[in-house]
Each structure stands twice: as structure tokens, then as C-alpha cells.
Amino acid sequence: MAKLRHIAVHTPDPEKTAEFYKRVFDMVEVGRTDSPIAKGVYLSDGTINMAVLRFKTVEAADRQDGLGPVFGLHHFGFWVDDIEDTRRASPGRVWRGIPLRPS
Numbered sequence: 126m127a128k129l130r131h132i133a134v135h136t137p138d139p140e141k142t143a144e145f146y147k148r149v150f151d152m153v154e155v156g157r158t159d160s161p162i163a164k165g166v167y168l169s170d171g172t173i174n175m176a177v178l179r180f181k182t183v184e185a186a187d188r189q190d191g192l193g194p195v196f197g198l199h200h201f202g203f204w205v206d207d208i209e210d211t212r213r214a215s216p217g218r219v220w221r222g223i224p225l226r227p228s
Contacts, residue, residue, distance in 0.1 A: 127204065133200050134176070135194070142166075146177070153170075155168065180194065180199075
């Protein structure tokens with residue numbers, strides 16, 4: 126069974142945004158990143174993980190939806206039992222050219 130696993134948001138200030146989610150929604154900080162792609166804070170409510178990120182390049186920030194590198198929801202991910210079964214269940218179904226892929 127597929128389950129929503131994570132949500133990633135692009136924000137100009139990951140620290141401030143993460144503090145908001147921790148204070149208002151009792152989310153817990155579970156990690157940090159400062160990679161060549163993004164700097165940010167990883168949060169969790171115990172079930173769903175949330176990446177609060179500031180992407181470092183226009184290319185990384187672009188969601189490939191035609192709007193360019195905007196702030197807000199960047200992407201979300203599902204855990205599936207079998208990626209090949211999921212691909213077979215949705216032949217040719219990709220969202221704006223973005224294929225199903227393993228993480």
C-alpha cells in the first residue's frame with residue numbers, strides 16, 4: 126500500500142520556517158542539510174517528514190511545472206511496496222514529464 130512519506134517546501138528562510146512548524150504544530154527536528162543543492166531543516170510529526178529547504182540554484186528550485194523557481198510546495202514523495210507494480214498501474218502517466226522513480 127502506498128503511503129505519503131515526505132513533503133518538501135522551498136522557503137527563503139528555513140530556520141524561521143522550521144521554528145514556526147515546531148512551535149505551532151509540535152514538529153520535531155530530525156536533521157539538517159547543507160548540500161550543494163540546498164540548505165535546510167528536516168522535521169517530523171512521527172509519521173510524515175518535512176524538508177524545509179532553501180535551494181541554492183535556480184535549477185534545483187525549479188519544480189518543472191512551468192512556473193520557475195517559486196517558494197512553497199516543492200515536491201512530495203510516496204513509499205510504495207513495489208515501484209514496478211506502481212509503474213505498471215500507471216502506464217504512461219507522468220505529471221508534466223516527471224516520471225515515477227525510486228528515491
